[in-house]
Amino acid sequence: MNPQALLSALRACTVVELEHPRAFADPTFPAHQPGFVYSLHRRHEPGLGEPRTSASGLFICAEHSGTHIDALCHQAENLHLHGGIQVSPDVQGPRGFTCLGVEEVDPILARGVLLDIAALHGQVLPEQYQVTAEELEACERRQALTIGEGDVVAVRTGYGRHWDDPKRYEQAAGISAAGSQWLADRRVLAVGTDNLSWDVPLVVDDITRSTLPGHVILLVRAGIYILENLLLEELSERKAYEFVFVCLPLKMKGVTGSPVRPIALLPPQAESR
Numbered sequence: 668m669n670p671q672a673l674l675s676a677l678r679a680c681t682v683v684e685l686e687h688p689r690a691f692a693d694p695t696f697p698a699h700q701p702g703f704v705y706s707l708h709r710r711h712e713p714g715l716g717e718p719r720t721s722a723s724g725l726f727i728c729a730e731h732s733g734t735h736i737d738a739l740c741h742q743a744e745n746l747h748l749h750g751g752i753q754v755s756p757d758v759q760g761p762r763g764f765t766c767l768g769v770e771e772v773d774p775i776l777a778r779g780v781l782l783d784i785a786a787l788h789g790q791v792l793p794e795q796y797q798v799t800a801e802e803l804e805a806c807e808r809r810q811a812l813t814i815g816e817g818d819v820v821a822v823r824t825g826y827g828r829h830w831d832d833p834k835r836y837e838q839a840a841g842i843s844a845a846g847s848q849w850l851a852d853r854r855v856l857a858v859g860t861d862n863l864s865w866d867v868p869l870v871v872d873d874i875t876r877s878t879l880p881g882h883v884i885l886l887v888r889a890g891i892y893i894l895e896n897l898l899l900e901e902l903s904e905r906k907a908y909e910f911v912f913v914c915l916p917l918k919m920k921g922v923t924g925s926p927v928r929p930i931a932l933l934p935p936q937a938e939s940r
Contacts, residue, residue: 681933683901683910685821686734687830689926694833694896695732696863702732730769730924736857736916737893738769741923742882744875749890763921770918772892772925777819777856779912779931781902782806784840785825792824792840795867800849810908816854819912822846823899827861830898841865844872847881851889857914858885859894859929894929907933 668676687693695702704727711720731737739749746754748767758765784798785791787806792798803822807814814820826839839862842850847866850858858865865881872880885891894914902910911932916925 677932679935680911681935683905683907683931683933685897685899685902685929685931686927687827687896687898689728689733692833693733694830694836694863695729696868699729699731701729703728728926730922730926731895733926734896734898734929735894735924735926736769736772736914737882737886737895737924738767738772738916738922739886739890739892740764740767740921742879742886744877744883744887747887749887764923765921768919768921769916769923769925770920772916775819775857775892775912775914775916775929777817777912778815779819779821779910780812780814781810781821781823781899781908781910783810783823783899783903783908785823786903791826791828794835794838794840795870796824796840797843797867797870798822798824798840798846799843800845803846803849812908814850814853814855818853818855819857819859819894819914820850820853820855821894821897821899821902821912822858822860823903824861827898827900830896837863839863841867841870842881843867844874844880844884847884848874851884851891854889855891857892857894859897861897861899863895865893865895894927897929902931905933907931 689703707724709723711722743754824840826836829835866879875883877883914927914929916927
């Protein structure tokens with residue numbers, strides 16, 4: 668297919684945004700406060716001697732604020748990163764990591780799958796509810812899907828609709844350790860959900876004996892990326908359970924995560940599904 672034909676095919680697709688707009692006071696995991704800060708330091712003002720004026724600003728944000736992806740260096744188990752790499756001064760320093768940083772995450776172009784657990788329950792999930800492996804499998808069957816190796820799997824809890832209510836959003840449901848293991852066993856490329864931390868914070872499980880067990884299972888043990896704070900409401904409304912997932916992390920050397928603007932591409936026939 669030549670570039671013009673490819674462009675025409677892409678233009679025929681529906682583009683669904685999966686990123687929340689960023690602003691100060693957005694919901695943010697406590698360890699990553701304040702999240703996003705912006706200051707307009709250069710402004711359009713009169714009296715500058717010519718018709719043209721200019722404005723520009725400075726933004727500061729935590730890697731793990733807003734819609735973002737976790738790099739593999741983000742978590743360790745017994746001071747070992749994915750692949751058995753021991754955390755040492757040669758690997759971790761004040762300027763970041765010498766391996767497994769977010770710059771090593773290739774541009775993601777993959778089959779995307781939405782597991783709409785909130786729709787399975789017929790409602791937004793209860794606060795801090797843990798989605799089980801059995802529920803993920805039941806949702807897969809209900810939606811007549813088969814999750815395969817290399818897929819990107821988005822799990823909807825329904826809390827994306829509460830983004831503008833930080834206190835409620837921060838109590839979102841998450842994925843249980845067994846649910847994370849179920850996805851790891853499918854050898855997916857990445858997972859994501861509409862909450863702050865994929866897991867339910869502060870829950871310690873029997874699989875990893877750690878808080879945030881999904882981070883250990885997925886990032887450290889399986890080498891599977893995690894996306895957080897996805898906006899999944901439009902996909903749910905469209906019942907778009909399969910799509911092309913596109914995500915381009917920033918290439919920042921040695922950094923533990925990156926803000927992202929992921930999108931879902933829906934082919935024309937998906938509109939009538």
